[in-house]
Amino acid sequence: MSVIAFLCPGQASQVVGMGKDLFDAFPEARERFQQADEIMGAPLSQICFEGPEETLKQTKYTQPALFVHSAIAADILTGKGISPAMTAGHSLGEYSALYAAGAVDFDAALEVVKVRGEGMQFSGETNPGTMAAIIGLEEQQVREVCEKASSAGIVQPANFNSPGQVVISGSVAGVQRGMELAKEAGAKLVKQLVVSGAFHSPLMEPARDSLFNALDNLHIRTPNCPVYANVHAKPLTDPDDIRQALKEQLLAPVLWMHTIQAMVADGGDTFLEIGPGQVLTGLSKRIDRSVQSAAVGTADALDNLSGLLE
Numbered sequence: 001m002s003v004i005a006f007l008c009p010g011q012a013s014q015v016v017g018m019g020k021d022l023f024d025a026f027p028e029a030r031e032r033f034q035q036a037d038e039i040m041g042a043p044l045s046q047i048c049f050e051g052p053e054e055t056l057k058q059t060k061y062t063q064p065a066l067f068v069h070s071a072i073a074a075d076i077l078t079g080k081g082i083s084p085a086m087t088a089g090h091s092l093g094e095y096s097a098l099y100a101a102g103a104v105d106f107d108a109a110l111e112v113v114k115v116r117g118e119g120m121q122f123s124g125e126t127n128p129g130t131m132a133a134i135i136g137l138e139e140q141q142v143r144e145v146c147e148k149a150s151s152a153g154i155v156q157p158a159n160f161n162s163p164g165q166v167v168i169s170g171s172v173a174g175v176q177r178g179m180e181l182a183k184e185a186g187a188k189l190v191k192q193l194v195v196s197g198a199f200h201s202p203l204m205e206p207a208r209d210s211l212f213n214a215l216d217n218l219h220i221r222t223p224n225c226p227v228y229a230n231v232h233a234k235p236l237t238d239p240d241d242i243r244q245a246l247k248e249q250l251l252a253p254v255l256w257m258h259t260i261q262a263m264v265a266d267g268g269d270t271f272l273e274i275g276p277g278q279v280l281t282g283l284s285k286r287i288d289r290s291v292q293s294a295a296v297g298t299a300d301a302l303d304n305l306s307g308l309l310e
Helices: 020-025 027-040 044-050 059-079 093-100 106-126 139-149 172-184 202-216 239-249 256-265 279-287 299-303
Strands: 004-008 086-089 130-135 155-162 165-170 189-193 270-273 292-295
Touching: 004 059, 004 093, 004 279, 020 027, 020 044, 020 059, 020 299, 027 044, 027 059, 027 106, 044 059, 059 093, 059 106, 059 299, 086 093, 086 256, 093 106, 093 239, 106 202, 130 172, 139 155, 139 165, 139 172, 155 172, 155 256, 155 279, 165 172, 165 202, 172 189, 202 239, 256 279, 270 279, 279 292
Parallel strands: 004 086, 004 270, 270 292
Antiparallel strands: 130 165, 130 189, 155 165
């Protein structure tokens, strides 16, 4: 019997057209998108389905769009009798993972995601920064690179995504110095990312008060299964611990590789990515080839699950 984990993607997985096939195929998707448009006070469904890409890429829309898409996929899977034994989400995806685990209600969680997206977009505009992917260095090497580069400006690891793939984040000067030092340290590839802010760094501080206030008012239940937190890669079931982990996550690195390793160690053997794209599926395969990984964020994939779950 498969031990199923739901994985929920974060920013960079959005794509114009996302969720349209779900909307056309499933009544629950139509209901969720209608709710989302009302909560957002904006035509989020239209932005997802038709773009333009520049609008969908705005953090204040990207984050709610991803949450809604993953939530719908979770609803459809649950309706088919497929429930996770554990969940996790990458950055914004952690909110989707909590919804998939039954810890938060759709409308209340989307309200918080709306605040988070707006706050992080504002932070990116107030404190301009950037991010860069570093391929081919060990974790400790990247930490040392960031420490040395911090003399030029703020820079720290933001995402430990898979073996040899770390994203750094901070001020433009700090990240660019980090990129230079990473190359000197022998990185195979160093690439600046096209992002609207220095996510998971101290430059997100302007989003803190509004997000923390929203989280303090969010009703969090004991989830139906453990939710693995970005900040320490440990399974959480206590609502207060979950709330604290969501707060810390804003400025702290995403320990994604450690999260997948912990889920595998705890018995997870079938990882279903519920959201647009297959970024996390690719990372799972790089982290541990022994587990079954599949992206099930489309209507076709959700209709053809039988072979996966035997």
